Amino acid sequence: MNDNLRHALINARLQAADVAARLAVDPKTVNRWLKGRLPYPRHRWAVADLLHVDEADLWPETAQQQRLILDEVQAVYPHRWAVPQSVWRRLFEEAQREIDVLAYSGLFLIEDAGILNLMAERARSGVRVRVLLGDPDCSEVATRGHDETIGPDVMAARIRNSLTLCSTLDGIDQAEIRLHRTTLYNSIYRADDHLLINTHAYGTPAAHAPVIDLRGTESEGAADVYLSSFERVWIGAKPYQRGF
Structure with missing residues (x-):
């Protein structure tokens, strides 16, 4: 009652x-x-x-739900390009255990030599770094290229550019790159319990889609949903071998 x-x-x-x-x-x-x-x-x-x-x-139970949401959501940016570069840098600088990236190309981030070098430094210090990029030859990448109205060849080329730049991580035991064939509804950028979620919208380039800044505070919260999603994609992805 x-x-x-x-x-x-x-x-x-x-x-x-x-x-x-x-x-x-x-x-x-x-x-x-x-x-x-x-x-x-x-x-x-x-x-x-x-x-x-x-x-x-x-x-009364809704008050607790609202508090959990407020605790988790740190900020919402209207577009990925509106996220200050300092926020991306601080995200990875603060990592003590894990850095995860799940995207199709992630080129906007990977082409920043400072951030890529930072990820390499964190990996050398013992932080596990996992990078999941789209398989440039898969149909899901081609579809995303059409969705973003840039065409499949451009999306595949961006991924190959990212893979070339990721040579910075080669030979580091704690760093691994895998290729996925997953239809992504968002890109995930994670450092420990801190996540930046770039949502995907049909017909909209990822750079123009919103980004949610989340801090994982409770099990079964919003952050936990995305962490579980990353793990499922990681398990099904294939390790990337340069030159093959």
């Missing part, structure tokens, strides 16, 4: 049918909320506005 919602309705002198009419939902739906079912966010907000109370007053 949701006694908070029930008491709020009594104080407002409203019945379940009144709420149903205002929100254009079935009265049975409101009764299920009264019995303890958590409504969709849009309905929670509408009910809170109708009763002139805070959402957390009716559903």
Whole structure:
């Protein structure tokens, strides 16, 4: 039973049918909320506005969810190009255990010699560095090239450029490059529990798509979802051997 919602309705002198009419939902739906079912966010907000109370007053569990989100999300950048270069550099400088990169080409980052050298230095100091790039010969890369309206040949060429530049990591035990054939919905740039997630949008180059800055604070949080995604791609990818 949701006694908070029930008491709020009594104080407002409203019945379940009144709420149903205002929100254009079935009265049975409101009764299920009264019995303890958590409504969709849009309905929670509408009910809170109708009763002139805070959402957390009716559903206290949502306050904890909001705190977790606020703890995890450090920033949201409207475009990847809007992320200051200092943020990328600081991300990898702070790594103590792991650096992970999952992208199709990641050329914007890899062509920065300072950052690539930094990744090599961290690997030599014992930080595990894993770089996952798209297989330039796979259909998924060609499709992404079409999606970004640059064409498959350009996307494949960018990947090959990145692979050439990544020779900086050659011979370092803690650094490994693999090629994947995965359809990516986002690119992942990770240093320990800190992630920058570059979302992908159809018809939009990755540089123009948003970036979410996440700090992993809880198991089963948003950051954990992306970390698990990286691991699944890594397992299915093939090690890159230069010259083959």
